[in-house]
Amino acid sequence: MSRFLSVIIKPTLACNMGCRHCYHTPEERSSGGRISFERLEKLFRLVSEEYDGAWFIWHGGEPLTLPFSFFKKAIELQEKYFGTGKVGNTIQTNGLALDNRMVKFCKEKMINIGISHEGPCADILRHDGRRIEDLIVGLSDKERAFAVSAPISKESQSRQAEIYDHFNGIGASISMVPVIPAGCAAKNPGLVPDPDEYIRGSIEVFDKWFNDPDARIPLAPHYLYVLTALGDPQPSDCAHTSCLTKWVCIYPNGDLYPCAKACPEEFRMCSIDGISHMSDAFRTDGFARMLKGSIERRAKCQSCDIYDYCQGGCSIDAYYQCGIGNRDGDSCRIYRDVFRHVKKEVDAVISEKKDLSRLNPMVRDAILGKLVNPMINGV
Helix, strand or coil: CCCEEEEEECCECCCCCCCCCCCCCHHHHCCCCECCHHHHHHHHHHHHHHCCEEEEEECCCCHHHCCHHHHHHHHHHHHHHHCCCCEEEEEEECCCCCCHHHHHHHHHCCEEEEEECCHHHHHHCCCCHHHHHHHHHHHCCCCCCEEEEEEECCCCCCCHHHHHHHHHHHCCCEEEEECCCCHHHHCCHHHCCCHHHHHHHHHHHHHHHHCCCCCCCCEECHHHHHHHHCCCCCCCCCCCCCCCCCEEEECCCCEEECCCCCCCHHHCCEEHHHCCCHHHHHHCHHHHHHHHHHHHHHHHHCCCCCHHHHCCCCHHHHHHHCCCCCCCCHHHHHHHHHHHHHHHHHHHHHHCCCCHHHCCHHHHHHHHHHHHCHHHHCC
């Protein structure tokens, strides 16, 4: 077992927005219910007994449809088992219910805030974009870690550079990921980007960010790809690493899954009500089915020149795009082409001794770190 666990908590599937690409269908979101404090306390206790540390991501649905009192008590329960030094938290929200009291609480408890928003393209997938925009501008002036997550659809795939410019102007860190054909997007395939067009847009925004000496923000996943290309031994993101046994997701009814991305019922591990140790969840038939499919796919991936960097990619992306045991789904193609481009550009800066002052400061610092002390990046 890993000594660190990432736990996605879906305290409710209810939502106050209903985005077109949501992993959960309207029927799931309207099913009602929220996780009990008894289940939360058992989750915290079991994780604390087997792991040195953990990161909890509060997801949904929309977690902030629950009252402030819920999170106040939830964090109190968490601190009962972890204290304040071995645990971190992120709340991923659409922002509609995020008020000053919650922002202050997040600052006091060092809870990161993630806002789902696409800036100039927000109206494609969601509503109330103006309200969220005002919120993001306000948060950028506060001393609290927050970042924006922008799912990229077919309509916005060629506008990734425009989205970057928008958030760079605000000073809000941005992460862009393609919509996958799961949940609501499975019923509306017109939302899913064309891989070739997405790749073009992703490379365009990387080049713009990479060569911008005035860049104010990290751009994900591209910045992580730069670190990976430099030889950083840490995985670049959850979609491109051997994540199994390192992540778990709990639903409002206590069901445990190995992933939060519209994880199908066949990969359901168990209920937290029925286990005595967290490791029991990884000894179930549901987890074995995901593990078996992932092993089959990775065996086919090992001949690829970037396998060491992606570890066969995301099992759930593969499941929805080409079958969990197969390679070359859209997400695979996107990562392969974008990462190869990133690595080529990083390698060229080092081999050709290019003027680092023309690069964005985050890239410059990362490259200088490797040049000054190559062992920092494990090479």
